[in-house]
Amino acid sequence: MVSSSPQHGHFNGQLSEQYIQDAFHSYLKSSLTQAKAERLIDVDVLASAEGDLMITGPALCLYFAALRCTTNPPSVPLPRTTKTAQPMELSFENCPPAFVPFLRVWANTVPSIQNLAPEHQHDLARVICGLEPLHRDVVPIVNGISADLRAVAIEISQRRSFQDRYASDLQAALDAGGAPGSASPRKASFVPPPNYDASPSTSSHSSPRQSLESLPPRLPPRINSNLPQQSPGLLSPQWPSAQSSASGSVSSFASSTSSSPSILTQDSPAIEFIRETLYASLADALERQPSLRRMLKTDPPRAYFGSVAFAILDVASNAITPDGSVIGVLGKPLTLAECPRELRPFMTELANIGRLAKEMEEEDTMDAIKLAERGKSIPLSRLDRVKMMLEGGVGYERGLQEADEGRRSVEGRAVAFANKINALSLGMTRLKAFRERQGDVFKVLAGIGS
Known part of the structure; x- marks a missing residue:
């Protein structure tokens, strides 16, 4: 059980919803940036937020979190708020009640994702982004995992707290990779x-x-x-x-x-x-x-x-x-x-x-x-x-x-x-x-x- 800490907004051992939201959006920015670097998502799509990017982005975030998971039962490693802060993980013991259904579905996908060969994990990322997998023999498996991750992403994307911050997540991914301190000439056009x-x-x-x-x-x-x-x-x-x-x-x-x-x-x-x-x-x-x-x-x-x-x-x-x-x-x-x-x-x-x-x-x-x-x-x-x-x-x-x-x-x-x-x-x-x-x-x- 996690001890109470104002820094993380703990209450009775549970992390606050705001703390989890901040962590999620931090990871979402890096996930979109990585997807852009690997050309899984086009810059034009990031700027326009066209198609189902509102689902793809959170699903990618959940996918990368599954790859980083090292615990059993699965828990989500959370970014540190400061360099000296203790490592934190989102688990069933400290998860806010509103997010428990999301965590439960995600946790069930973790073993399946980690058991995939690296090339099949990449195929899963492609399917999440609406691209064809490169290896046809794992299509049913990656389709099933992708469906679960996208289902959780859909529910996340329906939350007002997500919609209000999504444009800044897209803009951060557009700005990433440029000269230090410079902003991308492309502007995210998403409007909640x-x-x-x-x-x-x-x-x-x-x-x-x-x-x-x-x-x-x-x-x-x-x-x-x-x-x-x-x-x-x-x-x-x-x-x-x-x-x-x-x-x-x-x-x-x-x-x-x-x-x-x-x-x-x-x-x-x-x-x-x-x-x-x-x-x-x-x-x-x-x-x-x-x-x-x-x-x-x-x-x-x-x-x-x-x-x-x-x-x-x-x-x-x-x-x-x-x-x-x-x-x-x-x-x-x-x-x-x-x-x-x-x-x-x-x-x-x-x-x-x-x-x-x-x-x-x-x-x-x-x-x-x-x-x-x-x-x-x-x-x-x-x-x-x-x-x-x-x-x-x-x-x-x-x-x-x-x-x-x-x-x-x-x-x-x-x-x-x-x-x-x-x-x-x-x-x-x-x-x-x-x-x-x-x-x-x-x-x-x-x-x-x-």
């Missing part, structure tokens, strides 16, 4: 999303139902003859107070304090169309997942990202046509050809998620049939595991694995699929059109949770 605090006007004057009514109407009950009919949700058009119908113009997401909401029309830009289609599913996500509503009070950023992730899964599963078009809030299809070039990767990924969800559901059904035929109990399906991870984090999945290790594939497919949804959620909500509306969205969601 809006603050997620409830507005007094929303929580004081709007009921949850009134707040929900300011959201766009839900997708039409039957959007395509080839797609499954959706059950009516909180925002279904039959509400008497709904301001529009599927066939008319749709009242878009309005600020709780604004009397002039923007209007989504048939001629609105594709990004607004996609945005409002996803936001129309947010309230249904909150209806189906009561814990998300509770989380709005305790951890608004994570509740928001979780809601968006469920909305993505819902739209991908129910609003994508066989040719990859999206049927949105106006009941009108948006085709890939009509989508601006810069948005096509998001459209394509949305369709991929829908396809993978259908495949996973079919495999779950076949597995259940086979188990039932043999008289065996049917465990939680992969798709249900994915939904639980979207809601409860990867630590939930680790708990399931410990109780039922046989359900986990080497590749960690359920974790990887949850990561895929979360990565698209993070990527889309960083687009300018989403950032412009997130403030309004949070005012409504905060009112629901208050």
Whole structure:
């Protein structure tokens, strides 16, 4: 047990969250710098923070920490605050409660990472960075480890304390390697999303139902003859107070304090169309997942990202046509050809998620049939595991694995699929059109949770 020390913010033997955050960002800067030196991450990507760098950076940090680990059970060696300071390690005994799920998942990856040959460890770093491994024989193993590390990284990246400091981490990596005392001519362009605090006007004057009514109407009950009919949700058009119908113009997401909401029309830009289609599913996500509503009070950023992730899964599963078009809030299809070039990767990924969800559901059904035929109990399906991870984090999945290790594939497919949804959620909500509306969205969601 660690003795109390104001220097490290110990309390009852636990390190403070602030101390762990400072240590993590110190390592994150060096990890990004090393990845830049090894050309795993391009300088342009560092400056623009494009793609899923917000996930890649923390995952690399966890990877390098695993390589440095020398203890059993695994613990994280922490940087010294001064030259004379005693070496410190983050362990289960001194870890702040909020970080224990992260530490547990990371610790389970350490033996697998350290048992890899050096060239395969490098392949793991490449996979984390979205590059192809150089050795094909270890693809399933490195994919599974990468999925776990990226899952923890996703949860870290959803924390406001991380978002507020991420731009300075990127800038430190850009500045590294230049002349002493000089700064890089490239500037990190990462901008954190809006603050997620409830507005007094929303929580004081709007009921949850009134707040929900300011959201766009839900997708039409039957959007395509080839797609499954959706059950009516909180925002279904039959509400008497709904301001529009599927066939008319749709009242878009309005600020709780604004009397002039923007209007989504048939001629609105594709990004607004996609945005409002996803936001129309947010309230249904909150209806189906009561814990998300509770989380709005305790951890608004994570509740928001979780809601968006469920909305993505819902739209991908129910609003994508066989040719990859999206049927949105106006009941009108948006085709890939009509989508601006810069948005096509998001459209394509949305369709991929829908396809993978259908495949996973079919495999779950076949597995259940086979188990039932043999008289065996049917465990939680992969798709249900994915939904639980979207809601409860990867630590939930680790708990399931410990109780039922046989359900986990080497590749960690359920974790990887949850990561895929979360990565698209993070990527889309960083687009300018989403950032412009997130403030309004949070005012409504905060009112629901208050």
